[in-house]
Amino acid sequence: MIKNIKINDGDAVRDLQTLIRQPSVSAKNQGLVECAKLLAQIMLNAGIDTKLLYLTNNNSTEGEEEDNNSNIPSSPATQPPPLSSPPPIVYGEVKSKSNPNGKTILFYNHYDVQPVEPIELWDKNPFSGNVEGNYIFGRGAVDDKGELIARIKALEYYIKKTNDVPCNVKFIVEGEEEIGSVHLKEYISLYKEKFKCDGVIWESGFVDTRGRPIISLGQKGILSIEIVSKGPCRDAHSSLAALIENPTWSLIRLLNTLRDNNGNILIENWYNEVRGFTDEEISLIEKEPFDEDALMKEYGISSFINNAKGIEVKKAFAGMPTCNISGLVSGYVGEGSKTVLPSTTVARLDFRLVPDMIPQIQFERLKKHIRNYLLSTSNNNNNNYNGGSSNNTTIEIRLLGSEPATRTSINHPFVNIIKEAAIEVYGDAIINVSSAGTGPMYYINKLLGVPSVCIGGTDIPNRSHSPNEYMRIDLLNKTIKCMIVILEKFAFSCY
Amino acid sequence: MIKNIKINDGDAVRDLQTLIRQPSVSAKNQGLVECAKLLAQIMLNAGIDTKLLYLTNNNSTEGEEEDNNSNIPSSPATQPPPLSSPPPIVYGEVKSKSNPNGKTILFYNHYDVQPVEPIELWDKNPFSGNVEGNYIFGRGAVDDKGELIARIKALEYYIKKTNDVPCNVKFIVEGEEEIGSVHLKEYISLYKEKFKCDGVIWESGFVDTRGRPIISLGQKGILSIEIVSKGPCRDAHSSLAALIENPTWSLIRLLNTLRDNNGNILIENWYNEVRGFTDEEISLIEKEPFDEDALMKEYGISSFINNAKGIEVKKAFAGMPTCNISGLVSGYVGEGSKTVLPSTTVARLDFRLVPDMIPQIQFERLKKHIRNYLLSTSNNNNNNYNGGSSNNTTIEIRLLGSEPATRTSINHPFVNIIKEAAIEVYGDAIINVSSAGTGPMYYINKLLGVPSVCIGGTDIPNRSHSPNEYMRIDLLNKTIKCMIVILEKFAFSCY
Numbered sequence: 001m002i003k004n005i006k007i008n009d010g011d012a013v014r015d016l017q018t019l020i021r022q023p024s025v026s027a028k029n030q031g032l033v034e035c036a037k038l039l040a041q042i043m044l045n046a047g048i049d050t051k052l053l054y055l056t057n058n059n060s061t062e063g064e065e066e067d068n069n070s071n072i073p074s075s076p077a078t079q080p081p082p083l084s085s086p087p088p089i090v091y092g093e094v095k096s097k098s099n100p101n102g103k104t105i106l107f108y109n110h111y112d113v114q115p116v117e118p119i120e121l122w123d124k125n126p127f128s129g130n131v132e133g134n135y136i137f138g139r140g141a142v143d144d145k146g147e148l149i150a151r152i153k154a155l156e157y158y159i160k161k162t163n164d165v166p167c168n169v170k171f172i173v174e175g176e177e178e179i180g181s182v183h184l185k186e187y188i189s190l191y192k193e194k195f196k197c198d199g200v201i202w203e204s205g206f207v208d209t210r211g212r213p214i215i216s217l218g219q220k221g222i223l224s225i226e227i228v229s230k231g232p233c234r235d236a237h238s239s240l241a242a243l244i245e246n247p248t249w250s251l252i253r254l255l256n257t258l259r260d261n262n263g264n265i266l267i268e269n270w271y272n273e274v275r276g277f278t279d280e281e282i283s284l285i286e287k288e289p290f291d292e293d294a295l296m297k298e299y300g301i302s303s304f305i306n307n308a309k310g311i312e313v314k315k316a317f318a319g320m321p322t323c324n325i326s327g328l329v330s331g332y333v334g335e336g337s338k339t340v341l342p343s344t345t346v347a348r349l350d351f352r353l354v355p356d357m358i359p360q361i362q363f364e365r366l367k368k369h370i371r372n373y374l375l376s377t378s379n380n381n382n383n384n385y386n387g388g389s390s391n392n393t394t395i396e397i398r399l400l401g402s403e404p405a406t407r408t409s410i411n412h413p414f415v416n417i418i419k420e421a422a423i424e425v426y427g428d429a430i431i432n433v434s435s436a437g438t439g440p441m442y443y444i445n446k447l448l449g450v451p452s453v454c455i456g457g458t459d460i461p462n463r464s465h466s467p468n469e470y471m472r473i474d475l476l477n478k479t480i481k482c483m484i485v486i487l488e489k490f491a492f493s494c495y
Numbered sequence: 496m497i498k499n500i501k502i503n504d505g506d507a508v509r510d511l512q513t514l515i516r517q518p519s520v521s522a523k524n525q526g527l528v529e530c531a532k533l534l535a536q537i538m539l540n541a542g543i544d545t546k547l548l549y550l551t552n553n554n555s556t557e558g559e560e561e562d563n564n565s566n567i568p569s570s571p572a573t574q575p576p577p578l579s580s581p582p583p584i585v586y587g588e589v590k591s592k593s594n595p596n597g598k599t600i601l602f603y604n605h606y607d608v609q610p611v612e613p614i615e616l617w618d619k620n621p622f623s624g625n626v627e628g629n630y631i632f633g634r635g636a637v638d639d640k641g642e643l644i645a646r647i648k649a650l651e652y653y654i655k656k657t658n659d660v661p662c663n664v665k666f667i668v669e670g671e672e673e674i675g676s677v678h679l680k681e682y683i684s685l686y687k688e689k690f691k692c693d694g695v696i697w698e699s700g701f702v703d704t705r706g707r708p709i710i711s712l713g714q715k716g717i718l719s720i721e722i723v724s725k726g727p728c729r730d731a732h733s734s735l736a737a738l739i740e741n742p743t744w745s746l747i748r749l750l751n752t753l754r755d756n757n758g759n760i761l762i763e764n765w766y767n768e769v770r771g772f773t774d775e776e777i778s779l780i781e782k783e784p785f786d787e788d789a790l791m792k793e794y795g796i797s798s799f800i801n802n803a804k805g806i807e808v809k810k811a812f813a814g815m816p817t818c819n820i821s822g823l824v825s826g827y828v829g830e831g832s833k834t835v836l837p838s839t840t841v842a843r844l845d846f847r848l849v850p851d852m853i854p855q856i857q858f859e860r861l862k863k864h865i866r867n868y869l870l871s872t873s874n875n876n877n878n879n880y881n882g883g884s885s886n887n888t889t890i891e892i893r894l895l896g897s898e899p900a901t902r903t904s905i906n907h908p909f910v911n912i913i914k915e916a917a918i919e920v921y922g923d924a925i926i927n928v929s930s931a932g933t934g935p936m937y938y939i940n941k942l943l944g945v946p947s948v949c950i951g952g953t954d955i956p957n958r959s960h961s962p963n964e965y966m967r968i969d970l971l972n973k974t975i976k977c978m979i980v981i982l983e984k985f986a987f988s989c990y
Contacts (some may be wrong), residue, residue, distance in 0.1 A: 027831040113832075179831055220734065224832055233795030235613075237960045238845050239715065239931035241819035242758070242811045243790070244797040248820040249754065256751045259744065261872060261886065263737075295738070300728030301887045304738045316737040324736035325743040326826045326835050333822035333841050335523055337674055337719055337895055338610055339933075340821050340960060346828050348732050377756060391756065392796040400832055436734035438834075465732060 017129030020138035026112035046156035087175030106197035119465035144463035146471035154483035166491035181440035205456035218407030221353030244480030344372035359402030413495035512624030515633035521607035527582035542652035582670030601692035616962035638959035641716035641966035649978035675896035676935035700951035713902030713929030716848030719740030854897030908990035
């Protein structure tokens with residue numbers, strides 16, 4: 001069947017440009033509803049039955065929480081949600097006429113994008129969707145509007161050719177992925193019946209430099225926290241450093257206790273629940289290509305943490321819990337100088353987690369570590385200890401967000417279907433046990449009870465989250481083809 | 496004579512508001528020349544012969560480097576200096592008609608101010624000069640525009656009343672005090688003859704909670720540095736924390752080696768040249784009142800560093816070398832979150848120095864400490880050591896500025912003149928061996944060969960360098976009176 005389906009790449013590029021040109025930056029709550037409506041129109045045009053789903057406060061039935069089709073996107077929703085409510089999920093569905101009782105595949109994607117800053121590093125307007133040769137540039141070109149368009153177009157071409165689809169298909173396209181999928185769990189709980197499916201194709205997937213798709217089966221989790229160290233109640237002149245303790249010192253001493261020079265996290269029991277790799281996973285990791293030199297060159301470094309090489313690098317990337325300082329601020333480092341003793345110092349950290357680590361438990365361990373640390377410094381220095389304070393410094397810790405890690409078993413038949421489809425289109429495929437990144441895959445796997453697999457057309461140096469993000473048009477088309485083959489193979493599988 | 500001199504406080508307040516309303520933030524090179532010209536006009540109006548002095552590249556005579564009076568401030572200087580040149584010194588002079596061969600007193604002040612950040616903590620616009628009851632609020636209200644206006648008005652009222660001044664008077668008002676008086680040394684060398692005097696009244700001085708002026712005889716020195724820790728050549732996604740070392744960790748480990756929990760600096764030989772206090776100084780320090788509770792209350796703390804109490808607090812404030820982190824920045828701590836592994840982390844530190852410590856030598860000791868630290872971590876972790884780098888992190892250190900410490904001898908007759916004047920106006924006076932702050936007093940004392948004494952009207956909890964800085968109007972007026980008495984007593988002294 002695939003041989004007869006026509007891929008019209010101009011068509012896919014135009015739809016992608018349309019989506020890129022509608023900014024949808026979730027971190028700034030910019031253009032989300034507008035983008036959701038525009039996307040719904042594109043999906044409707046493709047032949048996908050599409051609705052905007054909202055979370056509402058009442059416990060009414062699902063139907064009452066949906067925008068009516070006819071309201072998308074030409075008129076405002078009949079029950080417009082409050083301004084402060086989360087952005088809608090764009091939900092799409094196509095029932096197979098020939099195979100209505102067969103399996104259902106669900107595509108998980110997102111229509112929100114990362115902020116474009118630093119804007120001065122973009123060659124063109126980040127929302128222009130500028131095409132140059134084989135490249136479409138713009139924020140979201142690949143992450144995730146490009147991947148999403150590939151899936152929509154696969155459906156559209158299939159329907160146009162056959163007036164049907166080989167299996168039931170669902171789409172969940174959320175608007176908060178780039179800010180931690182804040183409401184996805186709630187959405188899934190509320191619309192659990194609607195989202196019922198047999199397997200999920202995750203938002204994206206990489207294609208390596210040799211053109212082989214990397215089929216990834218998991219995601220690390222994350223624990224994002226903020227530590228605030230408070231000293232004097234107002235900034236002081238730095239001459240007072242002879243008398244008043246600068247809260248930056250306490251924070252530095254504390255941070256210094258969290259991790260050793262080789263990347264090991266020093267918080268008690270931190271690694272207790274870490275699930276190791278199975279022998280099968282290890283042998284997959286061994287087979288997985290990894291261009292150490294290219295990565296080192298890209299980042300201008302000469303070695304990896306702990307001097308890791310070979311399989312140790314790949315194991316760390318897929319399965320090492322990390323402790324990273326993503327932000328630190330105190331006082332003044334602007335132009336000129338300011339002789340200030342700052343009243344407050346703030347650090348942000350993200351801890352990547354692996355399967356079986358429970359974010360809330362890890363957070364409690366971190367809090368205990370900080371309490372013990374403060375008690376010990378307090379004793380050593382005859383300072384008062386009062387709750388979270390020592391040496392006239394109060395340490396506060398705040399949970400910013402968390403997501404557990406997940407891995408789909410490499411033995412699940414769904415994995416094999418995707419692999420076979422990928423080999424058919426690309427000639428080869430690589431199985432990756434887990435991505436080093438984080439997403440809400442855990443909630444979908446857990447709440448819907450299904451496997452998730454990442455496959456897509458993202459070039460490895462794609463600059464997602466960075467200036468001059470791009471999608472390769474050849475990969476866009478190949479991904480459309482791959483999705484068509486997945487639909488067919490999935491329809492006729494029997495697990 | 497003083498009894499007959501009328502203090503018009505509305506007048507002084509208005510002039511101070513005018514100065515506050517002209518932002519002059521040297522750290523940002525904001526409004527400096529504008530402020531200098533405005534100030535020159537206020538001084539001219541007060542009857543002070545005023546010029547703007549510039550540093551020029553040629554070795555011409557002094558006269559050619561000055562703005563002509565007629566050019567202040569109505570037209571641009573006839574030889575406008577290059578844009579990159581240092582801000583001018585506003586130089587003022589009043590020759591005594593009755594006592595032209597008598598002594599000369601010099602007022603040292605500055606027209607630049609600290610940055611206003613964090614702006615959100617100000618109740619009103621920092622450049623509004625808003626008056627509420629006895630308080631004038633605004634950046635520079637006390638430091639140093641308020642103190643400066645008190646001196647100008649003292650001259651103005653004296654001249655208005657007597658058509659003369661009792662001694663020769665000079666003013667040096669510089670525009671770079673808040674960024675370390677970068678060019679003052681050069682200015683003094685160039686205009687040494689013009690600045691010749693017999694004693695200097697320093698920019699400001701404190702008045703304690705019981706209304707007693709604190710006459711301070713010295714200043715600590717300073718060594719301001721920046722440490723930059725560089726890791727990967729670009730920011731990375733924080734999922735790469737499993738492989739790429741975050742340069743923030745190295746900086747934290749390094750900072751942690753500089754100072755212990757009790758404020759002791761751990762750099763080898765740091766204290767070698769520290770000049771202790773003489774017995775006379777110690778007995779002055781003993782007599783000096785110090786309201787520990789008020790200071791602790793102002794800053795919301797319950798103890799001082801090292802649990803110091805009584806004379807130990809006062810000795811630390813006047814004579815303890817310090818190591819302060821005035822700025823620290825890495826990654827992102829703005830709204831929302833950013834899972835980034837930053838390529839660079841920057842720390843700014845200021846070390847306060849005491850007499851006989853030589854900034855350049857201390858800087859060399861610090862650099863040696865960092866070198867040794869990097870070598871030791873490098874050896875421990877089998878990482879390559881290459882210049883200033885370890886664990887794929889490069890540490891760079893940069894000197895931002897320095898000033899040596901100075902103390903005028905408590906036995907100099909100039910000190911006694913000021914003390915007597917202060918007692919006449921305030922009923923009492925306190926001698927302080929050294930301020931905890933830093934200024935370029937060392938250069939003036941050394942290059943002009945004269946004693947310097949601080950006396951002014953700065954309320955102790957004045958919030959200079961902090962949000963909601965204020966000047967008390969009653970103290971402004973008392974300072975004007977005190978300056979008038981100083982002029983008279985100085986004129987008839989014979990040292």
